[in-house]
Amino acid sequence: MLTRRTWIGWQFTGPFLAVFALVFLAPIGYSAYLSLFRNRLVGGTVFVGLENYTKAFTDPQFWEAVTRVGIFLVVQVPVMLFLALLFALAIDSGRLYGVAFFRISIFLPYAVPAVVAALMWGFMYGTRIGLVGNINDAFGITLPDPLAPDLILTSIGNIVTWEFVGYNMIILYSGLKVIDTALYEAAAIDGAGQFRIVRAIKLPALRGPLVVATIFSIIGSFQLFNEPQILDTLAPNSITTYFTPNVYAYQLSFGGQQVNYSATIALLMGVVTMVVAYLFQHRSTKGML
């Protein structure tokens, strides 16, 4: 009887587990396996144990990339989430005309593929044939070049914010929608104004959705790839081959055939992302209780 019941359970979870193992566990396992070898143009493949890992820990290019996405995370994510929160509260306030229009237009950039978005912004940033160039010509001024090395990260932050603010807004907005309207009635009877309602009811209720949105954003920041990769053709000297950890892993693998070291970098970045996301979740849920 017991065996029969166990069997039924497997039947339900089996398809999922098979796909999960195939597309999730197997690639990670294979990467881990690859990371223990070194493949050279001269000399072929040899087992090197953890040598790739010790190399990564002292690789200045890797750590420069990690630091760069770290800075990106600390600056861009709060800005984006603050904007998303503002939009969500504004739409939820019920005092806006054309709510559906605002909601869809803020969300729309998320529906634009990241590659297309990066290309589009690349054109706008252009000081020669782009929007920036047109503004310079029209007003006879010289705006700072958004693709210059010292501004490129900010420019990428702007693209990412544009792309994802709507997505995060929807997460927060759905958090607001599940609040029992009886609470608002009670607050109104008690004489609370809108700001008081936001502070006492809405924000506490948004804590969960904010944690979710932040974790998604942490993962997204560490995986930064499309935008720098696309803008590289417009600003080859501003974006190095080790601009972000993902760009670095890609270049190692496809530009320098260092597949094994690339797998090591990818795995290390996976671990770093998990640790940061876990620490954040752990701290914020502890504070919540």
Added chain:
Amino acid sequence: MMITRRRAILGAALSITLLAAGCSSSSDDTGEETAAATTVSDADVQAALEAGGNITVWAWEPTLTQVVADFQKKYPKVKVNLQNTGTGNDAYTALQNAIQAGSGVPDVAQIEFYALPQFSLSKAVADLNAFGAKSLDGTFTPGTWGAVHSGEAIYGLPMDSGPMALFYNAEVFEKHQLGVPATWEEYAAAAEKLHKADPKAYITSDSGDAGFTTSLIWQAGGKPYTVDGTNVGVNFTDPGTQKFTTQWQKLIDGKLLNPVPGWSDGWYQGLADGTIASLVIGAWMPANLESGVKAGNGKWKVAPMPQWESGGKATAENGGSSIAIPEKATNKTLAYAFLKYATVDEGAQSRVDNGAFPATTKQLNAPEFLNKEFPYFGGQKVNEVLAASAGQVVPGWSYLPFQVYANNVFNDTVGKAYLGQGTLQDGLKSWQDASVKYGQEQGFTVK
């Protein structure tokens, strides 16, 4: 070469990746390349053609389509399956994947000159001496024939080439009364004069391009790369390199170069509106100008490459590709027959007729080729200039066996000089260091 140089550089970027696996079998490679003895005679090749069979060709060069049609007409029993597996980059990925998997390997593959050493190093492509390719000595221009050699071994037959010349917008030159520069000295003077007269106009564009830089060093007589099997030297301090850096640094410092990256939309626009007044680039450029810069129709002209010494006659190659036979190809004899047909015999002529720039001396020197008038260039006999350049390529240049990687990190290092952070010479030193480090990691003996 119809494809753009930027794409060419990105092009082979993937190739090394995949090479890795293919080359594990070549760990016994001692570095000395000796020619394989001829094992397949011309008679064998002829017999194979008459017996017939199927071959698969992976190439993106557009004029090959006609060649394949003619080839099948001539040898009705042979069926050629021409596949475009992408340009450069994508093609090499597909090729290397197939080689690695050991199945679905094409019988013939197009490989650019600078990517060829990476395939030959791992013995992923066959030494054509087995088919008596040595007898083709003198058929091709020295530059391209050298490019398919590794020691005595011959790893492909040259298909097209890119001897360099000066392409300039004559309208802009006339408007600002600029003479056609014969030396780089004059070129720099013209750059200054033009930019002064029109602050939006530049003599040329350059934001750091590995292919262009190495070609100019090549022309200046520099030999930064020495390759002897797996012994590799990288040295950017030789006099030839310094000739280039001294001259080019002046243009960078004077902000006389349009910083728009090559092959971008802004670049094409600059070529069209006259803000990029000239290009020193490979002989495959006319087709690109005609298709990409329609507004320049009738305005552009071609002149010999500016010289490092007044009265000199030295040029360099910029791009170009070969067709090779993968070691794991199933029908090598028939593949070689096609290689020869496409690059030497009727095929070479057909490709030239359809706009390719040949690598064969016969086609290069043919009167109908030299006398062809190009309406786009105001009726100028462009090929006269380009063919002359092909014969003046400085001999003895070699690329690194990992040039694709090196070019990939060019903008990380030398690119800084274009931003005003350090000099070109400093940048080349960093590039050298990066190449040396990579070479050592890859098991080469690097001096």
